[in-house]
Amino acid sequence: MIRFQRQLATLSLAALALFGAGNAVAGQVNLTGAGATFPYPIYSKWFDMYHEKTGVQINYQSIGSGGGIQQVKAGTVDFGASDAALSNARLKEMPRKVLHFPTVAGAVVLSYNLPSVTQPLQLTPETIVGIYMGKITMWNDKSIAASNPGVELPGAPILPVHRSDGSGTTNIFVTYLSAVSSQWKELVGANTSVSWPVGIGGKGNEGVAGLVRQTPGAIGYVELAYAKQNKFAVAHIRNSSGNFVEPTLASTTAAAEGASAMLAKDVRTPIVNSPAPNAYPISGLTFLLVYQDQKDPVKARALADFIRWSMTDGQEVAESLDYAKLPAPVVKVNEATLMMLTSSGKPVLAAK
């Protein structure tokens, strides 16, 4: 009997220890998010690093921006992620006010298949619009020749390739085309997928890249990171200051910097066609979507701390994964937005 009692005591002690441990796990904060696939590599790196540092566990499903927005709307996640900022109409569909936090910048590059052309092709906004409108159909068109002096352009037909799947990459590209051409804006517009006037569609970056690599005379747009990792020939694009700029992480960050005055007013403003002289014009930001008023104060605090961390230590690792980091003025915009976060009406972060 005594032995039994002792056993019982040990057992209950063990149970207590287990319970205690369970409690510690429960005390640990778990955040869930869902959305964009484009920033997934950097996000999962961030979540790993942040988990190691603070113990906060962040689970992220990269189901696409559209899915992320739906989940934010349904309130099934603590934050969403989208490559496109929500339009005013979409914001109104949301049950509560949503804040946007840009995390990193990316660029969309034009890759082409012209075996005889060895130096980087230089393209103007007008020629890009012309090609994707179906008005410029031959590579030796004089408008392309004009911006490529000394380059022998083949008399081959141009095959414009676009993404067939809805994507943030498409959104940045057509937002750019809409910004530089009123005709594009009117006839086609900007979205994650659009009704393309010409060309063929490939699924994903790899689908577009595969078509471009296979087909002589093809031109297509892919993410900068994808083009870098696969060492594609990419076009230099003339920006609004008249300079032909190579797409790099630095010129993408410069695009965000050039647009920072507009971003301070509304962080959702597209950074395409940035006025900075060294900016690569086809650039965009990717966002975290967070409800301004949070229900759970503990989670809200953890989320705010994470966003703050991602603006400092997080930015340091961005370039190692081929994402362009945010320039200081945009980080400052995020800091200001963070102060707007509340939980049941009370500010989540104390003013500095």
Add this chain to the structure above:
Amino acid sequence: MSQAKVRRRGVSADEVYKGLLAAAAALVFVIVALIVYEVARGAELSIRTIGWKFLTQTEWDPVADKYGALPYMYGTLVSSLLALIMAVPLGVGSAVFLAEIASRRVGSIVSFVMELLAAIPSIVYGIWGFFVLAPWLRTFIEPWLIAHFGFLPLFRGFPFGIGMLNAGIILAIMIVPTIVSISREVLLATPGTLREASLALGATQAEAIGVALDAARPGILGAIILALGRALGETMAVTMVIGNTNRISLSLLDPGATMSSIIANEFTEATGDLYLSALIQIALVLFAVTIVVNALARALVYFATGGRRDAAGAA
């Protein structure tokens, strides 16, 4: 004993057993009904906003919130029809060879390989179509077609390599195993006496096979319907090779899109309620098209066989 116990409660074991089986069979209907209900509910907004124009409009413009399914319906039907045109002679031909001419050993080895072919995931066919078939079509087949048959509207245009023709070929390769293995089984099930009787009456081997084929006709048509179903719904492989443009073009060399490919392409990034609802309505239309095509095919079987259902007729 236990049976007696059960009987005392008023239900026999047989009845329980029957009830369980009936419930299992009824579950199929319940699942289909639930799918239709869910899809129809999701499509409700689009049905109310767009109406019948959804089926006749050719424009698909998420920016302007204008949605028309016609190019996708066209793409689904044409790519499947193209696949059938290529796969049926090939499939029925090999089935006849395997069942009637080849030795039993060869027959069973080849049909084993055929079944392996049917188990290959469709994405693998898609990758093959994209990286192997497309360059081959672009450099050899399509320029040849344009040079020799370019006067037909079917073969006009630019040799892209990907497009309706590529999708049709990939689908044909994917459905051949279905046609071959079912047709072979059906042919093997026809009574040997049919052939013996024809041969005894002085028929050649080809004529005897003709008699067997005639007896197996309902089953073979059933195999083709099953294959058609797979072709209509195939998604990933087609998305990779069809070129994904929402233009209706008579030319088989031009890119197109199918109902399942547009869903696969745009569903994940569809923002906006009407956009999402329109995509769900595409699913509803695909469902309806599949039912109509299957019903037509079954009616065809019925009239082709004069309503006969003999031993071999699995249809």
